[in-house]
Amino acid sequence: MDFDLTPEQDQLRDAVRALGRRYGHSYFVAKAKAGAHTTELWEEAGRLGYLGVNIPTEYGGGGGGITELAIVCEELAAAGCPLLLLVVSPAIAATVINKHGTEEQRRRFLPGFADGSLKVVFAITEPEAGSNFHRLGTVARRDGDDWLLSGRKCYISGVDEAQYVLVVARVAVPDGPAGAAGPAGAAAQKLRPALFVVPTDAPGLTRSRLDMEIVSPENQFLLYLDDVRLPGDALVGESLDAGLPALFAGLNPERITVAAMGAGTGRYAIERASEYTATRKVWGGRTIGSHQGVAHPLAHAAVQVELARLMIHKAATLYDAGRDLEAGVSGNMAKYAAGEAAALAVDTAVQALGGAGMTTEYGVATLLGAVRAGRIAPVSREMILNFVAQHVLSQDKSY
Numbered sequence: 001m002d003f004d005l006t007p008e009q010d011q012l013r014d015a016v017r018a019l020g021r022r023y024g025h026s027y028f029v030a031k032a033k034a035g036a037h038t039t040e041l042w043e044e045a046g047r048l049g050y051l052g053v054n055i056p057t058e059y060g061g062g063g064g065g066i067t068e069l070a071i072v073c074e075e076l077a078a079a080g081c082p083l084l085l086l087v088v089s090p091a092i093a094a095t096v097i098n099k100h101g102t103e104e105q106r107r108r109f110l111p112g113f114a115d116g117s118l119k120v121v122f123a124i125t126e127p128e129a130g131s132n133f134h135r136l137g138t139v140a141r142r143d144g145d146d147w148l149l150s151g152r153k154c155y156i157s158g159v160d161e162a163q164y165v166l167v168v169a170r171v172a173v174p175d176g177p178a179g180a181a182g183p184a185g186a187a188a189q190k191l192r193p194a195l196f197v198v199p200t201d202a203p204g205l206t207r208s209r210l211d212m213e214i215v216s217p218e219n220q221f222l223l224y225l226d227d228v229r230l231p232g233d234a235l236v237g238e239s240l241d242a243g244l245p246a247l248f249a250g251l252n253p254e255r256i257t258v259a260a261m262g263a264g265t266g267r268y269a270i271e272r273a274s275e276y277t278a279t280r281k282v283w284g285g286r287t288i289g290s291h292q293g294v295a296h297p298l299a300h301a302a303v304q305v306e307l308a309r310l311m312i313h314k315a316a317t318l319y320d321a322g323r324d325l326e327a328g329v330s331g332n333m334a335k336y337a338a339g340e341a342a343a344l345a346v347d348t349a350v351q352a353l354g355g356a357g358m359t360t361e362y363g364v365a366t367l368l369g370a371v372r373a374g375r376i377a378p379v380s381r382e383m384i385l386n387f388v389a390q391h392v393l394s395q396d397k398s399y
């Protein structure tokens with residue numbers, strides 16, 4: 001069992017931490033409140049190679065794994081810059097294309113992921129389907145060599161910043177033996193998931209921004225796909241057989257990196273609060289941090305964040321070793337633990353700062369919305385508990 005990072009990973013952590021601190025939470029909040037994006041930070045991180053750490057070297061990336069990308073996510077968040085697009089673009093979209101795209105797709109997209117010039121967001125959630133992806137209603141159908149996509153997606157992050165959106169749709173394929181006919185004489189069909197790389201400016205694709213109670217420079221959108229016409233090679237992979245594996249390929253990287261972002265956010269909040277409580281005095285010469293009623297909740301939150309970090313490290317190590325099934329269990333547990341720990345840490349930090357905790361200046365209440373959302377997205381705490389109950393505790397599925 002090895003709890004140490006490699007020297008290269010340590011250097012990466014130090015370098016990303018330094019970059020994040022040069023920008024800091026006040027930069028992040030100022031961008032959010034101005035309705036702008038953290039473009040300077042993203043571009044600098046891209047130039048320094050931090051956005052492409054998990055992309056193979058032959059496509060211009062760092063040749064590392066999800067461990068390295070999780071370090072980037074955690075350290076930027078620990079500096080007060082939790083960038084959700086790191087989870088969506090390099091973790092989900094780049095992994096899907098790298099693992100299940102065609103060689104042509106890898107050559108076309110991966111160099112842009114590697115230097116950060118390309119942002120690809122991810123659209124699976126739909127208004128009617130919610131957590132139940134078996135109910136997805138977005139469909140893709142053939143029209144000659146082209147595809148036509150129709151449907152609706154919701155809460156899709158970063159569409160206004162991205163060149164492409166990776167859309168999860170369903171395609172009707174014949175079910176059973178060739179020529180099998182259903183009761184009405186029609187050939188039986190089933191719907192299979194398939195992923196499509198859709199330009200965000202494609203005709204027929206429209207969006208409307210959702211008003212969210214989250215202080216973030218990254219926005220969420222409703223997407224409407226109205227017969228969006230795509231060339232045949234917009235389908236990820238050589239054939240429809242790639243659909244389900246491609247969809248699952250993004251899950252572990254998503255869980256692990258979003259957990260890392262949560263752990264970093266938790267560290268950031270506890271650090272802000274500890275600095276404050278170690279110097280603030282309202283009862284004579286004693287600091288408020290000397291009162292256990294203030295210090296213990298912070299210490300408790302620090303323990304929860306550190307436990308989550310351990311599980312993130314385990315999940316990333318398993319994933320990078322190719323042990324996908326075990327990484328699935330650990331990644332879900334890490335996401336759950338980090339989501340809860342981040343929410344606890346930010347809430348505890350706000351309380352420890354008293355009135356200052358609610359000001360923009362002290363930069364902790366600005367994270368309340370984000371950490372609350374982290375218990376819902378990208379997978380809710382309940383769906384993780386369902387997963388653990390079913391796959392670890394062998395309980396019957398209730399839904």
Ligand SMILES: Cc1cc2nc3c(=O)[nH]c(=O)nc-3n(C[C@H](O)[C@H](O)[C@H](O)COP(=O)(O)OP(=O)(O)OC[C@H]3O[C@@H](n4cnc5c(N)ncnc54)[C@H](O)[C@@H]3O)c2cc1C
Binds near residue numbers: 123126157380399
């Ligand atoms: C800030 C933010 C960013 C997002 N970004 C993206 C994105 O980029 N791309 C994307 O595709 N989606 C995105 N989402 C959507 C997100 O993944 C969904 O909100 C999430 O998966 C939950 O789906 P839902 O909101 O439809 O909730 P619902 O499925 O309607 O669930 C509502 C509640 O019921 C619970 N519930 C549902 N089913 C069960 C069950 N069987 N057992 C127990 N409890 C259950 C849920 O846990 C939840 O608490 C984002 C959401 C947010 C808030």
